Amino acid sequence: MQLRTCGTAVLIAAFIVGTAGTATADPAPTGSIEGKVWFDRDADGRINGVEPGLYLGWVTLSDRYGNYITGTQTAWGGTYSFPNLAPGVYQVDGKQYNYGFSTPTTRRVTVTADKLSTANFGARGGKITGRSWKDLNANGIREAREPGFSAGIGLTVYNGATTMNADGRYTIDDVALGEATLQSSDGYEGGRMYTQSPAHQGTDPTRDSDFEQGTGRGPTFTFQLGPNGSVRPTTPATADVGYYEAHNTGTLTLTPDRDTTTLHVGGTVTFTGTAAFTGNALDTHAIHSTGSPAGLIFTEVTSTPSWSLELFGSDYFSLRDSFFRVPPPTVTFTVKVAITAPTTGNLTITIGGGIFFESGPATSVTTPINAT
Structure with missing residues (x-):
């Protein structure tokens, strides 16, 4: 019994000593590779202050024998990074397949523990x-x-x-x-x-x-x-x-379907018009309202051919064609107006005159309005 006890005590003591002597190993030290892919416009192999980086380029990392490890895209400014690398020799490939090059496209880089290694690549366009x-x-x-x-x-x-x-x-x-x-x-x-x-x-x-x-x-x-x-x-x-x-000018006619000086609240009036553009502008032809009295609401605006309609609230509209018609077009249009309150004033419809940047004098037709 004593020998067994002694032996057990020895074994327990040895276990305790062994456990106390065990320590967690520190992680192995690593290094990193960073660099930049840039447009080497003067092809001198050096980065200067006016040469931009290549955004969303592709850089790959391989081991010393050329076996692929990983790849990464370049960030804004052309920079890239491969962090947390074990010390050793690597190959970095910075060839951009849709551009030329001014530097070697593959570099052998030695990574040292706790150190930063650099590999830059010049692209040419x-x-x-x-x-x-x-x-x-x-x-x-x-x-x-x-x-x-x-x-x-x-x-x-x-x-x-x-x-x-x-x-x-x-x-x-x-x-x-x-x-x-x-x-x-x-x-x-x-x-x-x-x-x-x-x-x-x-x-x-x-x-x-x-x-x-x-x-x-x-x-x-x-x-x-x-x-x-x-x-x-x-x-x-x-x-x-x-x-x-480019002068976006032309002629404009506008005809109401009734006497606009004897309108009544709750009624409507429909205008029929023709705009014949005669300027030398090739695009962005527009017909738009430039003035209307309170109490009028544009309820329906159509055109032939069909143009883009933009309504800003209920008292302003624009018909616009921005599809590069050559020569300048002629368009017919109708504008339906509802009378919501007693009003007196003028309704003005215009082509040209600077809306949407058309040059040239405006051509307008003004119609007197009186509604009770």
Whole structure:
């Protein structure tokens, strides 16, 4: 019994000592890899202050033998990160398959415990250049006296960054491989609308406008990978666009179906009108009310062809067509008005005159109203 007791005591003591001596191991130290994918516009392999990062690029991490581990998208500014990596050698791949490159696309990076390792990747895109000018005589040919025009203009292409200078010269950088189609929008200056000049006029292709009149669609360029990771167009990527001041004017007639000076509360009056636009604007034609006395409510407004109707409360309406009709259209319309209270005043309906940025003088028809 004593030997057994002694043996048991020895075993218990050994267990207690062993338990007391056990400690939780600290986690193994790790390091990380961070970096940036940026548009290396001067292809010098160095990041400078004006070169932007590539947003939503893709960077992958592999082990030292090239076995894929994980991947990540670049954040706004082109940055990425692979945290909590065990010390060792890794491969980081920053090749962007829709762009060229200015640096090696794969880098071997050694991760050291508690240290940050860096791998940056330079991407290269294509470039489109051109100029926008104010076409004073609207003939689609850039002449020496005609100034550059940059007010309110948008020259866009998918995956491209546009810089517009005050003299109308523009550059679109960072254009992706493949096809790139230019698109221009209307310009606005001093409350007046400017639209695209006629395209491909004259005999000098360096002085004409290259964008479709009305739609604003420009040429399509194809970019492909060139020497040393460059991105080159298959044809010279330059396009100009002329703008002229667009006058949205015309004639307007308006006929009521009854005497508007002897109306009564609870009754209605219907106006039938025709608007014939004769200006040189190609889009955003509108018919709208510019004044009505209290006690009148617009209850129904229709047009042929059918235009978009916008009602602002019950005392203002606008019929608008923004679908690039060439030449300017003629539209017939009806306006039904309900009399809800005794009133005296004038009902005015207008085309042109600056609504929705149409340039040119307004054309209006005013009808006297008297209701008891």
